[in-house]
Amino acid sequence: MRKNESDPGSGSGSGSGTAAVNAAAPARSGTVQAVERAVDLLEAMADAGGTVSLSHLAATSGLPLPTIHRLVRTLAGRGYVRQQSSREYALGPRLVRLGDTAGRLVGVWARPRLAELVDALGESANLALLEGTQVVYVAQEPGRHSMRMFTEVGRRVSPHCTAVGKALLARMDPARAREVMRHTDLVAHTDNTITDLDAFDAELDRVRSAGYAVDEGEQELGVRCVAVALGGPLPAAVSISGPTTRMTDALLDSAVPLLQAAADALVDEMARQDAATA
Known part of the structure; x- marks a missing residue:
């Protein structure tokens, strides 16, 4: 300034658990569950400082690890998430x-x-x-x-x-x-x-x-x-x-x-x- x-x-x-609870919840009427879960995972990553492991997302979201892996790989393919050398995932530049x-x-x-x-x-x-x-x-x-x-x-x-x-x-x-x-x-x-x-x-x-x-x-x-x-x-x-x-x-x-x-x-x-x- x-x-x-x-x-x-x-x-x-809001507390960091909000996105985690939502990620495991069923989709609301008229919404697409996969989209809700992907957005909740992005918000959970932001809550964790922008970089997080898949095991951390699994522990906090309540979603099965294979589901998280598919969602994160899809987001990474579009540039909204990127994989670090540590094998953790970070929010991507397209965001x-x-x-x-x-x-x-x-x-x-x-x-x-x-x-x-x-x-x-x-x-x-x-x-x-x-x-x-x-x-x-x-x-x-x-x-x-x-x-x-x-x-x-x-x-x-x-x-x-x-x-x-x-x-x-x-x-x-x-x-x-x-x-x-x-x-x-x-x-x-x-x-x-x-x-x-x-x-x-x-x-x-x-x-x-x-x-x-x-x-x-x-x-x-x-x-x-x-x-x-x-x-x-x-x-x-x-x-x-x-x-x-x-x-x-x-x-x-x-x-x-x-x-x-x-x-x-x-x-x-x-x-x-x-x-x-x-």
Whole structure:
């Protein structure tokens, strides 16, 4: 994230057992069981950090190993999964194109809510998704100040140094969040960046207790950000960011309930859309 003084354009994280339970369940009326199982396996791989063994999928999904093997080989043949030299399987590069396209559509859908946050608070508002072990910014509504924060849509960052990343990880079961962090390069972007796993676990406990996350200049000095995760199935978080001089504790106190309201509104809108297409 960087300061931008003149660019007016737009720019710019459930428990791991859920997919496992669904994978073993029979297909719902009107659906194709093989497709449901393949999607559940992809989600289970993402829950495990993006790389997993077939035996792990068998142990957690309840599906027979031959069934998992056929599904994974089919996905690998289409580029949605790839086999590692360790014989484990990882999410494949073809998913990136789907994720980028879906992310852009989510960003367009969320921008009116981000604009409301900017109108109320003045600072840049962001929407970010957790994809595997990275956070990707999918929408931003620029702040009203001449000196404002600007993050490119599509930018990918590690979750440990961002408020949106912390908020998203705090939604997870602690064991799953730690597994994601084991696959994350804990780079120290500033002296404030948390690079110790135990210290980061303690930070996530604070986020869970507070209901929101704060980036205290951990990605870039002089920048402060506060974020709230959406409560629905979409692994997304909304945030506002700005210079530390303007992002005072008083502003954060005002921002948190507005961020929570925006997150709840997005979840409600998504539920209505799902109900309309069911």
